Amino acid sequence: MKKWIDLRSDTVTNPTDKMREAMFHAVVGDDVYEDDPTVKELEDYAADLVGKEAALFVPTGTFGNQLAVFTHCKRGDEVILGEDCHIIAHEVGAAAVISGVQLRTLETKRGMMNLDKIEATIRPFEDLHWPETGLICLENAYSDGAVPSLEYMKSVKSIAKKYNLPIHLDGARLFNAATNLGVPASEIVKHVDTVQFCLSKGLCAPVGSIVAGSKEFIIRARKNRKLLGGGMRQVGFLAAAGLIALKEMTLRLHEDHENARYFAEKLKEIPCIYLSETPIDINMVFFKINQNKLTDEEILDLLLEKGIKSNGPEAGYWRFVTHYWISKEDIHYVIEVLKKILE
Numbered sequence: 001m002k003k004w005i006d007l008r009s010d011t012v013t014n015p016t017d018k019m020r021e022a023m024f025h026a027v028v029g030d031d032v033y034e035d036d037p038t039v040k041e042l043e044d045y046a047a048d049l050v051g052k053e054a055a056l057f058v059p060t061g062t063f064g065n066q067l068a069v070f071t072h073c074k075r076g077d078e079v080i081l082g083e084d085c086h087i088i089a090h091e092v093g094a095a096a097v098i099s100g101v102q103l104r105t106l107e108t109k110r111g112m113m114n115l116d117k118i119e120a121t122i123r124p125f126e127d128l129h130w131p132e133t134g135l136i137c138l139e140n141a142y143s144d145g146a147v148p149s150l151e152y153m154k155s156v157k158s159i160a161k162k163y164n165l166p167i168h169l170d171g172a173r174l175f176n177a178a179t180n181l182g183v184p185a186s187e188i189v190k191h192v193d194t195v196q197f198c199l200s201k202g203l204c205a206p207v208g209s210i211v212a213g214s215k216e217f218i219i220r221a222r223k224n225r226k227l228l229g230g231g232m233r234q235v236g237f238l239a240a241a242g243l244i245a246l247k248e249m250t251l252r253l254h255e256d257h258e259n260a261r262y263f264a265e266k267l268k269e270i271p272c273i274y275l276s277e278t279p280i281d282i283n284m285v286f287f288k289i290n291q292n293k294l295t296d297e298e299i300l301d302l303l304l305e306k307g308i309k310s311n312g313p314e315a316g317y318w319r320f321v322t323h324y325w326i327s328k329e330d331i332h333y334v335i336e337v338l339k340k341i342l343e
């Protein structure tokens with residue numbers, strides 16, 4: 001099989017050999033009966049790892065976020081969140097369809113909303129006309145590759161506490177954020193009530209996310225997961241890979257971050273390439289290609305001919321994502337190909 005260099009996302013990561021082995025040998029049972037020991041092990045391990053009482057295995061990050069919104073809120077509630085976060089930008093309007101909530105978006109800078117604006121946006125029960133604020137959603141790492149600070153997380157928590165509001169964290173790349181901040185993931189998660197994180201992105205598991213929170217929350221979330229059609233049977237096969245994702249793959253993410261910075265250094269050497277000014281916090285490099293010779297589609301086709309997959313630019317910026325299956329040699333190769341295409 002042809003080896004592709006796939007820079008589109010870290011979602012393209014295939015499972016490792018060790019994961020395939022663990023999946024083959026996994027002890028499984030009917031998880032709707034809570035009879036699957038491997039799922040139990042994963043959920044217990046995940047809850048401990050992020051410092052929450054309980055956790056639940058769900059099929060995807062989108063499922064996990066929407067399940068959290070659905071479990072926290074009642075219909076007509078308002079949810080405060082960043083205007084360009086994943087729940088707004090990439091979840092098909094699910095919060096409106098599933099939970100019937102109203103999303104109240106605020107501008108973000110490097111993944112952070114203005115704290116005064118958050119507080120000014122919260123609407124209590126009193127006024128007859130107002131929807132009630134039901135939830136604040138944060139995202140860390142943010143979809144644009146930025147890692148909001150612990151200070152920010154702490155400040156949002158103190159606002160939420162004042163108004164007795166829950167916070168849900170979309171932590172699809174939680175362990176990338178923790179790696180960047182140099183803290184255990186629990187140091188980020190302690191500032192929120194619930195968290196969703198993906199096992200399937202840079203951590204290489206084939207499928208799955210975790211939702212973690214209080215025991216009481218997870219009991220209700222388990223029932224809502226069933227309602228949404230996410231009660232899965234012998235799903236320990238996937239949990240087996242998820243355990244390796246959490247125990248081992250979380251420890252190597254710094255390699256992807258180093259490779260992203262290395263990529264940036266090399267891209268800089270190409271005359272028509274301009275890197276985004278924002279620092280590289282995780283495994284993503286953003287850049288512009290300023291030339292008139294080729295269209296974006298032509299560049300993509302030429303890359304593809306050389307075995308390199310990339311998405312086209314979004315809002316003018318190209319994004320390369322590093323991950324387990326992208327080595328230093330791959331980076332050198334991509335740089336050589338780009339130099340030839342663009343010279």
Ligand SMILES: *Cc1c(COP(=O)(O)O)cnc(C)c1O
Pocket residue numbers: 059060061062063065086087139141142143170172173198200209
């Ligand atoms: C990928 C991602 C998700 C959703 O994950 P899926 O498994 O693709 O549904 C949610 N939030 C963020 C920030 C993501 O990057």
